[in-house]
Amino acid sequence: MLKIVEGGLQTTVQDAGRFGWYHIGMPPAGAMDQFSFRVGNILVGNGDDAAALEITFAGPVMETTEEAVVAVTGADLSVYLNDTRVPQWVAHRVRQGDRIACGEVERGVRAYFCVSGGITIPSLLGSRSTYLLARFGGVEGRRLLAGDLLPVGPLRPEAEALIGRTVPSRFLPRLQREVGLRIIMGLCSYRLTEESVEEFLRAKWEVSTEADRVGYRLRGPEFRFKDREPPFGAGSDASNVVDVGYPVGSVQVPGGQEAILLMRDAVTGGGYATIGTAIQCDIDLLAQASPGSKVRFRAMDIDDAMQARHDYRARIAEIAQSLSLFDRVGLLGQ
Amino acid sequence: MDTRYDYGGDEFIFVDFDIEMSLEVNFRVLSVCQEIERQRIDGVIEVCPANTSYLVHYEPEKIEPRRLMRVLRDIERDAQHIESLDSRLVDIPVLYDDPWTKECAKNFADRHQDASVSNLEYLMAINGYSSKEEFIAAHSGTPYWVSMIGFVPGTAWCFQMVSRDRAIQAPKYVRPRTDTPERAVSHGGVFVAIYPVRGPGGYQLLGMTPVPIYDPTGSLVDLRERYILALAGDRWKLRPIDMDEFHSIRAEVEAGTYRYKTVVQKFEPAEYFRDPNRYLKRLQREAGEC
Numbered sequence: 001m002l003k004i005v006e007g008g009l010q011t012t013v014q015d016a017g018r019f020g021w022y023h024i025g026m027p028p029a030g031a032m033d034q035f036s037f038r039v040g041n042i043l044v045g046n047g048d049d050a051a052a053l054e055i056t057f058a059g060p061v062m063e064t065t066e067e068a069v070v071a072v073t074g075a076d077l078s079v080y081l082n083d084t085r086v087p088q089w090v091a092h093r094v095r096q097g098d099r100i101a102c103g104e105v106e107r108g109v110r111a112y113f114c115v116s117g118g119i120t121i122p123s124l125l126g127s128r129s130t131y132l133l134a135r136f137g138g139v140e141g142r143r144l145l146a147g148d149l150l151p152v153g154p155l156r157p158e159a160e161a162l163i164g165r166t167v168p169s170r171f172l173p174r175l176q177r178e179v180g181l182r183i184i185m186g187l188c189s190y191r192l193t194e195e196s197v198e199e200f201l202r203a204k205w206e207v208s209t210e211a212d213r214v215g216y217r218l219r220g221p222e223f224r225f226k227d228r229e230p231p232f233g234a235g236s237d238a239s240n241v242v243d244v245g246y247p248v249g250s251v252q253v254p255g256g257q258e259a260i261l262l263m264r265d266a267v268t269g270g271g272y273a274t275i276g277t278a279i280q281c282d283i284d285l286l287a288q289a290s291p292g293s294k295v296r297f298r299a300m301d302i303d304d305a306m307q308a309r310h311d312y313r314a315r316i317a318e319i320a321q322s323l324s325l326f327d328r329v330g331l332l333g334q
Numbered sequence: 335m336d337t338r339y340d341y342g343g344d345e346f347i348f349v350d351f352d353i354e355m356s357l358e359v360n361f362r363v364l365s366v367c368q369e370i371e372r373q374r375i376d377g378v379i380e381v382c383p384a385n386t387s388y389l390v391h392y393e394p395e396k397i398e399p400r401r402l403m404r405v406l407r408d409i410e411r412d413a414q415h416i417e418s419l420d421s422r423l424v425d426i427p428v429l430y431d432d433p434w435t436k437e438c439a440k441n442f443a444d445r446h447q448d449a450s451v452s453n454l455e456y457l458m459a460i461n462g463y464s465s466k467e468e469f470i471a472a473h474s475g476t477p478y479w480v481s482m483i484g485f486v487p488g489t490a491w492c493f494q495m496v497s498r499d500r501a502i503q504a505p506k507y508v509r510p511r512t513d514t515p516e517r518a519v520s521h522g523g524v525f526v527a528i529y530p531v532r533g534p535g536g537y538q539l540l541g542m543t544p545v546p547i548y549d550p551t552g553s554l555v556d557l558r559e560r561y562i563l564a565l566a567g568d569r570w571k572l573r574p575i576d577m578d579e580f581h582s583i584r585a586e587v588e589a590g591t592y593r594y595k596t597v598v599q600k601f602e603p604a605e606y607f608r609d610p611n612r613y614l615k616r617l618q619r620e621a622g623e624c
Contacts, residue, residue, distance in 0.1 A: 024562050242385050245484060268485060271506075279343050302399050
């Protein structure tokens with residue numbers, strides 16, 4: 001078991017996500033920075049589906065009731081094991097009664113606390129992820145609070161073999177205050193003038209303080225729309241369309257005043273024009289961009305997106321390989 | 335217009351049949367989505383029907399995006415008009431002009447077009463109704479077709495099955511509210527929506543239903559499997575109730591004993607279009623008490 005002594009600012013149970021329920025309005029949820037989450041799981045010998053803790057801005061204090069292997073990845077923050085500061089991106093052994101204290105995030109936004117065996121709370125619709133907005137999954141659909149007790153899966157010998165292993169620094173996310181997002185333009189971008197589309201791609205956008213698991217509001221130049229007679233059912237505003245489904249990662253432009261990029265707790269549909277969709281692996285980068293960070297978009301086509309996707313997966317497989325003592329197929333699958 | 339096929343990033347495909355809302359197009363969306371589901375295409379995670387469009391969520395490692403696009407075009411080309419589908423008539427009790435949503439509207443008066451009247455009175459006026467009774471009778475008289483589900487779990491876009499000239503329309507708030515009570519019954523554009531959970535929103539607030547449309551706790555037996563009430567192709571009948579009935583239904587909900595009043599019927603679009611009013615009245619009669 002993992003005992004929560006202090007919950008931190010917003011610590012939630014997350015895994016790879018809940019898929020197949022978008023049609024009822026249920027977004028995938030899951031770790032916002034899937035790269036750091038996956039690498040954390042690899043470090044402690046878990047499969048892709050193991051649940052971990054997502055730490056936001058300021059971390060929790062926890063106690064373990066049994067021996068385990070743990071690792072903290074993602075955003076930079078201080079991690080203390082009892083009274084000793086320990087490095088991130090490293091597999092550490094913890095014993096019964098050990099205290100793990102995570103401090104405030106210094107760079108990035110979200111860190112992942114992964115434990116061998118995973119957090120084994122019951123799974124709902126195929127996932128343990130917490131979806132805060134609709135109070136679904138996780139621990140009562142909420143952030144963790146002092147007193148919560150989380151069950152943890154068994155410690156297996158292959159996890160113990162990883163103790164002390166470190167993710168080589170060349171693989172670590174750069175956590176910069178300026179991120180580039182690759183996007184496939186389209187969806188309802190026909191509502192914008194061509195100049196407005198160009199300006200969107202040229203501009204430097206700023207992450208506002210309204211940036212959470214649902215979506216990131218980005219500030220930048222105002223959008224300009226083509227003139228039209230509103231179609232029946234769309235609504236009178238130039239940015240309104242007859243309500244459509246919103247892909248995870250899509251950018252919408254309510255009122256033309258701002259751009260909202262939908263993250264992994266996305267609202268699944270609505271009546272604002274969407275103008276394109278960031279590729280899934282780049283959501284990881286935005287998830288680590290704190291308010292005030294700058295964002296630039298780069299348009300690409302589906303073939304380049306497939307290449308980017310392939311490279312991302314290859315990089316995770318390479319990390320798994322570099323960490324494994326033996327070339328174990330179990331860690332390399334997926 | 336020609337159907338538009340587009341990539342929603344690297345995991346979604348967006349297919350848009352029309353920019354204008356109509357039941358004809360929504361039936362077409364449902365027919366295509368049913369066929370996609372029926373074919374169980376390897377790599378397709380799910381299909382999400384919307385009012386005039388749909389999204390497919392897929393794994394590009396299992397099906398190449400360009401290939402999936404071709405498969406979807408073929409399905410559209412071969413899709414037949416739906417002859418009949420199972421459609422539930424669902425009773426939705428509504429306390430119109432309730433105190434809670436009126437209080438909420440007051441708190442966000444600065445974001446509304448006309449804060450001197452309630453949202454219900456505002457809709458009455460802009461849609462040409464002279465009394466609340468008349469407006470409520472029109473708003474609840476004809477059932478609504480659930481043409482899309484989403485936003486947050488359980489939100490259903492409900493499109494009243496009336497001719498265009500009789501459709502009640504409403505602008506959204508000038509700026510969205512940051513808060514709306516759970517189960518608020520609202521109207522935006524040509525759609526009615528009930529808020530499944532407390533949260534932000536921009537639709538005009540007209541009333542409150544005592545019955546949840548989303549239940550993450552599993553306390554109501556009818557919502558235990560899917561957590562939400564709405565199914566694509568539902569018809570929701572809003573039924574005006576008074577405060578006493580509101581409280582007695584609330585008591586049943588809180589005790590976990592409430593059962594939704596639903597009747598499954600065969601719905602035939604062709605029959606509907608032949609004479610919408612007569613067809614809906616016939617279904618209502620056949621459904622009996624519901």
